[in-house]
Amino acid sequence: MNDQANSxxxxxxxxxxxxxxxxNRHDTTxxxxxxxxxxxxxxxxLPINAGLGGFWPLVxxxxxxxxxxxxxxxxxxxxVLSGREGADITDVVEQHFGIKAGALITLLYFFAIFPILLIxxxxxxxxxxxxxxxxxHITPPPRALLSFVxxxxxxxxxxxxxxxxxxxxxxxxxxxxxxxxxxxxxxIPHWNGGILSTASQVPAPSALLHTLWxxxxxxxxxxxxxxxxxxxxxxxxxxxxxxxxxxxxxxxCRAHLLMVxxxxxxxxxxxxxxxxxxLAEAKAQNLSILSYLANHFSNPTIAFAAPLIAFVAIxxxxxxxxxxxxxxxxxxxxxxxxRPGAKALDRIVAAFMLVxxxxxxxxxxxxxxxxxxxxxxxxxxxxxxMPMYAxxxxxxxxRYRGQASNVFxxxxxxxxxxxxxxxxxx
Numbered sequence: 479m480n481d482q483a484n485s486x487x488x489x490x491x492x493x494x495x496x497x498x499x500x501x502n503r504h505d506t507t508x509x510x511x512x513x514x515x516x517x518x519x520x521x522x523x524l525p526i527n528a529g530l531g532g533f534w535p536l537v538x539x540x541x542x543x544x545x546x547x548x549x550x551x552x553x554x555x556x557x558v559l560s561g562r563e564g565a566d567i568t569d570v571v572e573q574h575f576g577i578k579a580g581a582l583i584t585l586l587y588f589f590a591i592f593p594i595l596l597i598x599x600x601x602x603x604x605x606x607x608x609x610x611x612x613x614x615h616i617t618p619p620p621r622a623l624l625s626f627v628x629x630x631x632x633x634x635x636x637x638x639x640x641x642x643x644x645x646x647x648x649x650x651x652x653x654x655x656x657x658x659x660x661x662x663x664x665x666i667p668h669w670n671g672g673i674l675s676t677a678s679q680v681p682a683p684s685a686l687l688h689t690l691w692x693x694x695x696x697x698x699x700x701x702x703x704x705x706x707x708x709x710x711x712x713x714x715x716x717x718x719x720x721x722x723x724x725x726x727x728x729x730x731c732r733a734h735l736l737m738v739x740x741x742x743x744x745x746x747x748x749x750x751x752x753x754x755x756x757l758a759e760a761k762a763q764n765l766s767i768l769s770y771l772a773n774h775f776s777n778p779t780i781a782f783a784a785p786l787i788a789f790v791a792i793x794x795x796x797x798x799x800x801x802x803x804x805x806x807x808x809x810x811x812x813x814x815x816x817r818p819g820a821k822a823l824d825r826i827v828a829a830f831m832l833v834x835x836x837x838x839x840x841x842x843x844x845x846x847x848x849x850x851x852x853x854x855x856x857x858x859x860x861x862x863x864m865p866m867y868a869x870x871x872x873x874x875x876x877r878y879r880g881q882a883s884n885v886f887x888x889x890x891x892x893x894x895x896x897x898x899x900x901x902x903x904x
Contacts, residue, residue: 498718498721498725499718501728505729507648509729510651510733511798512706512730513736514795515703515794516547516733521658521741521744521791523700524697525748526757526760527693528696528697528745529749529752530754535689535693536749539694542694543741543742544734544735546698547698547702547737548734549886549887553862553883553884553887554860554864555726557865559714559715559723560874561874564716565712566708566809568805568809580813583864587856591802591806592803595835596834596835598795598796600843601792602625602793603625604842605785605792606789607624621842626836633800636804640713643798657786658787659743660783661744661787662747665750670751675754691893692897695901698890698894701734701738701741708802709801768784768787769784800831804828804831808827862887862888862891866884866888
């Protein structure tokens with residue numbers, strides 16, 4: 479088995495450049511693209527969910543945020559890098575675990591990501607309709623027409639290719655970062671201690687562990703960008719060869735530092751402004767933190783900026799998740815025995831995505847939150863557990879065995895899955 483691992487490594491190194499080039503614009507684009515996929519609509523609910531547990535659980539979650547997200551996504555990236563040149567995640571699973579396992583993982587991968595794409599389709603339509611009606615005082619067009627135009631516009635970006643998607647997302651990140659910073663700084667004069675009132679109340683160990691147990695999935699999936707990791711790893715391997723692991727780790731590290739610093743500043747600014755009771759009220763009203771703050775302050779600037787920020791957040795997350803969902807659907811079509819040409823396959827997938835996203839966005843069903851929760855355990859299994867299992871079993875990943883981060887990622891994955899299953903059955 480070790481000989482097999484060595485032969486894989488030798489072939490991997492033979493096709494690779496000898497030295498790693500300096501950081502470049504391409505790396506920055508990917509860093510911002512990863513940030514753009516991860517930081518979306520879920521970020522706008524994170525202050526509510528994370529702040530409700532009190533001060534000490536929030537501090538612990540803040541300390542865990544970077545290692546939880548970085549090590550997990552690095553593991554998934556390494557898993558894709560361990561495959562053949564140009565192989566995406568569905569191909570790598572089949573290569574390492576066999577045809578049946580590959581088909582099963584491809585199916586799960588698709589159904590974990592695709593429902594989130596539908597949720598973003600609904601959210602985008604609702605956000606734009608509300609903005610037209612309440613901020614611009616324009617009667618929105620029929621929902622069917624509005625949703626069709628919005629989704630078609632995003633798919634027009636998709637048709638320009640993967641690099642165009644990543645570039646568009648990286649460009650959209652800048653106004654989103656500025657908006658988050660603006661809101662976080664705007665709230666500073668309104669800080670009243672908020673959650674600090676619970677700092678003197680150190681919870682019992684059992685209560686603290688229970689709070690963290692249920693809150694970890696919220697933190698994990700607020701930073702999740704697994705749908706774009708496969709495309710990211712394939713591009714890194716094509717560009718950097720044997721150095722792909724080192725460079726992709728650098729890009730992931732910087733992307734996650736940017737995510738954690740930006741989002742936690744925003745989260746702490748919100749929870750220092752609002753009391754635990756107000757956070758609970760926002761959750762009961764099923765509002766994002768932006769909508770609650772707009773109502774709380776009756777501020778026209780926030781009321782106008784909130785939907786624009788939400789539009790950018792949802793649009794870039796839609797694009798990032800589309801890459802993963804289309805990759806999974808293509809894998810399902812190919813594994814079914816049908817082998818259309820590359821252009822025909824792209825058209826089939828785009829047409830399917832357009833029709834289904836349009837129908838769901840037009841119908842505006844109320845069960846999408848449940849679908850997202852059901853997809854949660856599958857995402858956790860693919861992001862946390864599958865790469866760690868591969869490190870133990872796959873010769874090409876033997877070099878990563880024995881690292882403490884593997885135990886940490888496995889533990890967080892099991893905690894996230896058990897908490898999500900508990901929340902579904904409770």
